[in-house]
């Protein structure tokens with residue numbers, strides 16, 4: 001990893017900014033607690049490094065999508081930290097989940113009864129988060145299904161409900177009427193389990209009124225510097241810096257074409273810089289003839305299609321010799337935010353981050369103890 005110049009791009013992950021973003025949200029939603037969503041390798045940024053950083057910033061609650069992700073994180077986090085599996089309890093995985101002290105989200109009565117059965121086998125109670133579908137139409141139980149569980153004495157004896165949760169479909173659009181409708185539905189359903197901590201908000205929800213914060217907020221994208229909603233300036237600190245190396249610069253005569261399919265024609269004599277990153281590095285083909293990179297305060301438009309391992313930039317706007325092979329251009333940084341690049345690509349920050357892939361030279365700032373252990 002650390003050898004300079006062996007990859008086409010470098011990704012810098014600012015762990016201090018992740019910790020600062022965590023504290024910003026924690027202050028914003030207090031007294032609600034903040035759990036960190038570190039699924040999909042912490043949105044592509046490195047689950048181990050990110051989880052350790054957030055633990056040091058005070059986080060004790062972590063959410064992943066799959067049991068496998070939770071099992072990988074369990075040895076990295078102290079036993080006092082709770083790890084919750086959002087996608088639910090897979091059939092046959094009950095003993096594995098219980099043995100590793102992982103908390104499943106029970107998304108259906110079937111999952112709930114299997115977990116209760118596992119508790120009886122273990123001879124103790126097992127913790128669980130219970131999810132109701134308040135209007136997302138994706139995962140969770142109907143309020144009536146939750147009512148049946150709440151009334152089931154055997155279930156109540158076997159399961160320790162540590163959270164009742166639901167998920168907002170439109171939290172990034174603060175005035176969307178679905179938000180208040182989901183809040184009302186969630187409150188009615190959650191009232192069936194009085195005293196159990198409630199969790200409804202994601203990053204977008206953390207920036208909705210305090211009602212939405214309930215007892216626990218689950219934040220992902222905002223920790224990683226993505227804009228939590230579509231209104232106003234992004235309050236989060238940027239976390240990711242992405243640069244790519246110029247591998248060659250060519251002068252193309254007027255009338256010449258660039259790249260696969262000759263989708264770009266040079267109207268004038270042009271200098272074209274090829275950078276060594278492409279769609280195999282998570283820069284989608286939709287950036288072809290649309291997005292840009294930055295160098296020396298100058299916007300360098302992407303011309304031609306995005307290739308697997310390279311992208312072509314029109315650098316004619318820079319004085320000749322100002323940019324050379326070996327120089328680094330900015331794709332995400334002070335001139336171009338993660339959200340801006342995602343928008344140019346016709347996607348969202350979430351997809352951009354989780355697509356970044358494994359080919360970059362990655363640096364963490366600071367290199368955490370956890371990161372050093374892993375590198376050794």
Ligand SMILES: *Cc1c(COP(=O)(O)O)cnc(C)c1O
Pocket residue numbers: 037039086166167201202203204218219220221222
């Ligand atoms: C992914 C996810 C989150 C985190 O959402 P962000 O918008 O990234 O904050 C929260 N809750 C659930 C159920 C999720 O699946």
